[in-house]
Amino acid sequence: MAGIPGQRGGATIYSVAEAAGVSIATVSRVLQGSDKVSAKTRQRVMTAVEELRYMPLGAARSLAVRHHEAHGLLLPELSGPYYSELLMGFESRAAELGQSVVLMLAEGKDDVARAARSLATRVDGVAMLASAAIPDALPEMLRGSKPVVVIAGEAKPDVEAITSENTASAQALTAHVLRHGRRRLVFAGDPASGPDIRDRYAGFVAAHEDAHLTAAAPLPTELRESAGAALADRVLAGDLDTDALVCANDELALAVMKRLRQGGRSVPDDLAVVGWDDVMTARYVEPGLTTVRQPVRELGALAAERLHARITSADTVDETQVLPTQLVLRSSCGCAPDPLG
Amino acid sequence: MAGIPGQRGGATIYSVAEAAGVSIATVSRVLQGSDKVSAKTRQRVMTAVEELRYMPLGAARSLAVRHHEAHGLLLPELSGPYYSELLMGFESRAAELGQSVVLMLAEGKDDVARAARSLATRVDGVAMLASAAIPDALPEMLRGSKPVVVIAGEAKPDVEAITSENTASAQALTAHVLRHGRRRLVFAGDPASGPDIRDRYAGFVAAHEDAHLTAAAPLPTELRESAGAALADRVLAGDLDTDALVCANDELALAVMKRLRQGGRSVPDDLAVVGWDDVMTARYVEPGLTTVRQPVRELGALAAERLHARITSADTVDETQVLPTQLVLRSSCGCAPDPLG
């Protein structure tokens, strides 16, 4: 019954037991830190473990205890600081809860749903970011088999959601720009790309209504540099009449600003530009980018936490939890620059 | 023998077999895509699978096939674009190879070695970044139990290493700065923090020797904004005599530049500043940051690939593989600014 120590594949609980002259039950006990093992037996076992460089097989344990002790996390991609922060928060909280995290990126997968199924095969639950890159049907598909929590998305029956506040801060941001006297605001971003962008646009509209103005239709734009440059080109070419661009994230805003400058336009004098996320570059550029900071790391941590709660108990929170967000005023909106830069 | 469909925990291969009126072997076959199953049986099985929302248990499969089909990745943290890129490269290649990736961050763990052992418990091999945050003994600890490849580090007996080129490009970068007439260069970064920084400093020294100059001792500095600001303060206060700062990464360089500007110094006129990594901000700031670009994503992909090779065969590459790197000249070194900004 004993394994073959030293072989590829390594020692098993049997070889350890044999080497220590005890039964596998005892080995299991000391490994679990049970207190009902005599000190000397424990010692013998530990010695055997070291000598054999024994390393338990996670799969066997999982099979026996009937759970994986792992959280799945499904993200669209990983560019920019947003996802990284989220991931750090998630991993760190998961680790505290004794869970490992198996990560999966939608980017580059031709069949995300398939991949997600296979992910679900090896974790106790999965957290996923609501995004166009991730099929909307996914949560429903997994729901019933595994607990699911969606991040920056919306709750559905039996799938919990957490997000950071979008509408109100978008409204505040937009109102702020309006207060600078701008009247031809354009929202750059695609409300269809996910609930968060959609809500930001909703706030944009709400602020206009508050001011008895009517908001322009959104300008669907990808959240990347190239799209920003293209957008700026349209402005430079004169085929976009606007005096303030409300961009759905900072990368877009920064790319726009850069190209605008190259084209000889001044921000904010000719055109105000604001963004979302407060990435590092936002405070390094000149003028500083006015934006909204969200507690991304906390969002990740909360996701891990809620997921764990749903796994260990049937405990579900019905309303989607919303984390507060913060307006960061710099000078790209028209505010006076901070003398400290 | 049949499971209890509908219960928490879900259907098993037994319940599916029963529902489809076949044996578990047949179910297994259709799930593996075996071609020796009649079309109609296959259909019956698939139907049962759908109706029962069957989802195989990864752990059981792993136990049976005797491998996890998962790669472990151990990173110090995730801030900045470097790790994200690396991770994206790793995940995407791993996915192509049919491996999931379980990610683990050293940051925040009080006992990284312990955590790493537990990681090793559920993967077929682990890739880790060489860094001060990750115990140097780790590769050795795991070696023998699981294949290990270290990224940005050095090969040891039985642990493979891959890295991107450091010394030569650091040498080229330094030579370039010297060619601008600077003579009091200072290297900001801690050679003890990891093999990559150490090699960059080595290149710094080599360039000086080539010019029959003698290089100043390194100025151990953390690679973060706060440290950069502090460094700049020392310059502003006049207790650091230098006309060119060679920073070990871009974040540091950017923070230095920013604070220097706030303090009224001009870059590059008063002081040249160069960095490493070519982060996004590097091309957005004014002046543009001269830096070195490394193929980080490819590095991640290569790590996944080598790891997989070592897992599936005994195939080991002895010499550490080195990926080429590229000097990116902008104007923070003293070069004339690109009119296109």
Next chain:
DNA sequence: CTGTTAGCGCCTTCAT
């Protein structure tokens, strides 16, 4: 083409 039957390595009652 399909079913039977051993394990895979570990945990966990149940005895002792």
Next chain:
DNA sequence: ATGAAGGCGCTAACAG
């Protein structure tokens, strides 16, 4: 405090 034995869900011969 320790051992014996069954079972977790799946794969893979081996028979038919």
